[in-house]
Amino acid sequence: MVGGMQSRTPASRTGRPRSAAADAAILAATREALVELGWSKLTLGDVATRAGVAKTTLYRRWAGKNELVVDAVAELFDELQLPDRGSLAADIEGVVLQFAAILARPEAKSGLMAVVAEATRDDALRERIRASIVDRQMRLVLAGRARAQRRGELPPEPDPGESARTLDLIFDVVAGAVVHRTLVSGKPADEEWVRSFTRLLLLGLTAQPAGQAATAPSRPAGHGTTAPSPPAEAGGGRA
Amino acid sequence: MVGGMQSRTPASRTGRPRSAAADAAILAATREALVELGWSKLTLGDVATRAGVAKTTLYRRWAGKNELVVDAVAELFDELQLPDRGSLAADIEGVVLQFAAILARPEAKSGLMAVVAEATRDDALRERIRASIVDRQMRLVLAGRARAQRRGELPPEPDPGESARTLDLIFDVVAGAVVHRTLVSGKPADEEWVRSFTRLLLLGLTAQPAGQAATAPSRPAGHGTTAPSPPAEAGGGRA
DNA sequence: GGCATTACGCTACGGGTCGTAGCGAAAGCT
DNA sequence: AGCTTTCGCTACGACCCGTAGCGTAATGCC
Numbered sequence: 167m168v169g170g171m172q173s174r175t176p177a178s179r180t181g182r183p184r185s186a187a188a189d190a191a192i193l194a195a196t197r198e199a200l201v202e203l204g205w206s207k208l209t210l211g212d213v214a215t216r217a218g219v220a221k222t223t224l225y226r227r228w229a230g231k232n233e234l235v236v237d238a239v240a241e242l243f244d245e246l247q248l249p250d251r252g253s254l255a256a257d258i259e260g261v262v263l264q265f266a267a268i269l270a271r272p273e274a275k276s277g278l279m280a281v282v283a284e285a286t287r288d289d290a291l292r293e294r295i296r297a298s299i300v301d302r303q304m305r306l307v308l309a310g311r312a313r314a315q316r317r318g319e320l321p322p323e324p325d326p327g328e329s330a331r332t333l334d335l336i337f338d339v340v341a342g343a344v345v346h347r348t349l350v351s352g353k354p355a356d357e358e359w360v361r362s363f364t365r366l367l368l369l370g371l372t373a374q375p376a377g378q379a380a381t382a383p384s385r386p387a388g389h390g391t392t393a394p395s396p397p398a399e400a401g402g403g404r405a
Numbered sequence: 406m407v408g409g410m411q412s413r414t415p416a417s418r419t420g421r422p423r424s425a426a427a428d429a430a431i432l433a434a435t436r437e438a439l440v441e442l443g444w445s446k447l448t449l450g451d452v453a454t455r456a457g458v459a460k461t462t463l464y465r466r467w468a469g470k471n472e473l474v475v476d477a478v479a480e481l482f483d484e485l486q487l488p489d490r491g492s493l494a495a496d497i498e499g500v501v502l503q504f505a506a507i508l509a510r511p512e513a514k515s516g517l518m519a520v521v522a523e524a525t526r527d528d529a530l531r532e533r534i535r536a537s538i539v540d541r542q543m544r545l546v547l548a549g550r551a552r553a554q555r556r557g558e559l560p561p562e563p564d565p566g567e568s569a570r571t572l573d574l575i576f577d578v579v580a581g582a583v584v585h586r587t588l589v590s591g592k593p594a595d596e597e598w599v600r601s602f603t604r605l606l607l608l609g610l611t612a613q614p615a616g617q618a619a620t621a622p623s624r625p626a627g628h629g630t631t632a633p634s635p636p637a638e639a640g641g642g643r644a
Numbered sequence: 645g646g647c648a649t650t651a652c653g654c655t656a657c658g659g660g661t662c663g664t665a666g667c668g669a670a671a672g673c674t
Numbered sequence: 675a676g677c678t679t680t681c682g683c684t685a686c687g688a689c690c691c692g693t694a695g696c697g698t699a700a701t702g703c704c
Contacts, residue, residue, distance in 0.1 A: 181679025182671040188681090204526040209661060225663070255502040272525070279522035282588055286514040292591060300589060321601040335601050339578060346581030349521055350539060351573065352531060362574050370609030380686045420650025421700040427652090448690060459653045464692070 168295040183225070191217040196238035200273040205235070205280035214309060223326065232284050232291050239277045242268050248306045252315040258364045259357075261306055262344060265356035269348045279349055307337045339367065423466070430456040431463060435477035439512040444474070444519035471523050471530050478516040478535040481507050487545045493553040497603045498596075501546055501583060505594035508587045518588055546576045561612065580608065 196214035199208045210231060213223040228234040251260050253340070268274055278299075285292040311333065314320040323329035343363060347355045354365075434455035438447045448471060453460040467473040485503055490496050507513055517538075524531040550572065553559040562568035582602060587593045594602075 169590055180673055182673095184680065184683075205522055210663090211661070221442070221681080222664085223681060226680080230663090233484060267453070274520055275525040279518050279525070283444055283515055283518035283522060284590060286511065286518070286701070287459075295589075296591075331598075331601065334586075334590065334592070335605065338590055339582045339602070340606065341589070342581030342583070342585030343578045345582070346584060347577040350534075352535075353573070359570075359574070362570065363578070366574065366578065367608035368605075368609075369612055370605035370607075371614035373608055419648070419700095419702045421652075423651065449692090450690070460691095461654085461693080462652060465651075469692090 188223065189217050192219060193238045193241060197273040200277045204276045219263050232281055233294060235277045235296050236281050236298060239274055239377065242271065243299055243302050246302060246306060248309050250313065254319040255364055255368055257310050257313065258367065259360050260359050262340065266344050266348060269344060270354065275349060303341060304337055307340065308333060335405055425464065427458050428453065431458060432477045435473055436512040438518045443515045470522055474516045475537060476534050477519050478513055481510065481513050482538055482541055485541060486546060489549055489552065493556065494603055494607055496549050496552065497601050497606065500588040501579065501599050505583050505587060509582060509593065515586060521644065542580060543576055546579065547564060552640060600639065
C-alpha cells in the first residue's frame with residue numbers, strides 16, 4: 167500500500183466511507199494509461215473512464231496528475247526485497263537486478279522521470295516522492311550495509327556523519343547508475359552489466375589503493391551470483 | 406551551436422533565408438520560460454511571445470515542445486571541457502563539477518528529465534538527445550580514459566568489446582550518480598561529494614581486491630584537488 | 645529591374661483538456 | 675428515522691494546441 171493521502175480519517179467517522187476499490191482501480195488505470203499513452207498524453211479524464219469512476223471522484227482524492235502518478239508508480243516498488251544471498255556482492259546484484267526489472271517496465275520509465283522533473287519546481291511533490299519511493303530504496307541500502315558489516319565485508323563506520331554521507335553516496339551511485347543505464351543510455355541492465363557494476367562498486371568500497379595492504383575486511387568478499395546462500399540470520403522483512 | 410534541424414538547406418538556395426537570430430532568440434526564450442514556468446506549464450505560444458516571433462514561425466522549425474526543449478537544453482552542455490589537471494582524479498573531479506554546475510541550473514533540471522521521460526516513448530527524440538547531449542558527455546569520458554592510459558593511471562584495454570562495455574559502465578555511473586544526486590536526492594554535488602565520489606570510482610577502476618598486490622598502475626593515482634599539478638606526462642609513453 | 649521562391653507576422657478557427665460547480669442519489673453511522 | 679460524506683453525472687469557462695489562410699518581407703536567379 168502507498169498510504170499517502172487518504173490517511174486523514176481520524177476525526178470524521180461519519181458519512182459514507184471512501185471506496186478502497188476505487189483507489190486501487192484508479193491507480194491501476196493510471197499505470198495502464200502510462201503504458202499506452204505515456205506521461206504527456208495521459209489525461210485525468212481518460213484515467214477516470216478506465217477506472218470506471220467519475221472525473222470528480224478522482225479530483226477529490228488527488229490534487230493533480232503529478233501526485234496521482236507518484237502514487238501509481240510507487241506501488242511498483244513495493245516488491246523490492248533484500249534476501250540474504252550470502253555475500254555482499256550477491257546481495258547487491260540481487261537488489262540491483264530487481265530495481266532494474268522495475269525500471270524496465272514502461273509505466274515506470276515514462277512515469278518516474280516525469281514526476282522527478284516536475285518535482286524540481288514543487289517541494290511538496292519532491293517530498294511525496296522521497297517518502298513513497300526513494301525512502302524504500304534507501305532502506306535497502308542501509309540494511310545491506312549493516313548486513314555486510316556484520317559479515318565483516320565492510321568496515322564499521324564510527325563517525326555517524328561520515329556514515330550518513332557514505333550511505334548517500336552509495337545510494338546515488340547505485341540508483342543513479344541503473345536509472346541512467348535504463349532510461350538515458352537505453353540499454354538493459356542485464357546480468358552482465360550488473361556484475362560489472364557490482365565489481366566496480368565493491369572495489370571502490372572495500373579495496374585499498376593499489377600497492378597498499380588491506381586493513382578492514384576479514385574475508386575476501388567472495389563474489390558470484392551462484393553462491394549458495396548460507397542460513398544466516400538475515401531478517402529481510404521490516405516491521 | 407546545436408546544429409540539429411535546420412541543417413537542411415543544401416538544395417534550396419532560393420527564397421528568403423531563415424533568421425539565425427530568431428533561432429537563438431527562441432532557444433533563449435525557451436530556457437527563460439523553463440526557469441520561470443517549468444516544463445509542464447511551458448507553452449509554445451508563450452515562448453514565441455518571449456522570443457518576439459510568431460507562433461507559426463516556431464512550429465515551422467520545431468515539431469513540438471520536446472524537440473524544442475532538447476535543443477534549448479543541449480546548448481547548456483556546450484561549455485563542457487576536459488582540461489588537463491595533471492591526474493585522473495583531478496580530471497574526474499573537474500569535469501564532474503562542471504557537469505554538476507550545469508545540472509544545478511533550473512532550466513536544466515526541469516527540462517532535461519522531462520525530455521528523457523518523453524524519450525522513453527519516442528525513438529526519434531531519444532536519438533536526438535543522444536546526438537546533441539549524451540554524445541558530448543561520452544566523448545569526455547573517452548578522452549579522459551585515453552589520457553589516463555597515456556599517463557599509466559589506467560591499464561590499456563586490448564579487447565575492444567570489453568573496452569566499450571567498460572566505457573559505457575563508467576559513463577552510466579558518473580552521469581547517473583550526479584544526476585541522481587542533483588535531481589532525485591535534491592542535494593548539491595559540491596566539492597566534498599565529488600571528492601568522495603571520485604575516490605570511490607577511482608578505487609573501483611584501479612585498485613585490487615583487498616589483500617592482493619597491484620599489477621597495472623605504475624603510480625598511486627594521487628588524489629586530491631589541492632594537489633599541485635605535476636607537469637603531466639608521467640613515465641608512460643605518449644601516442 | 646522583374647520574377648520565383650521561401651520565410652515571416654498576423655488572425656482565426658475547431659478540437660481537446662483542465663479544474664470546478666451544482667445537483668440528486670447512495671452508503672455509511674448513531 | 676436523521677445526519678454526514680461520498681459518488682456519478684452534466685455543464686461550464688478558460689486555456690492551449692496545431693493548422694490554415696493571407697498579405698508582406700527578403701533573398702537568388704534571370
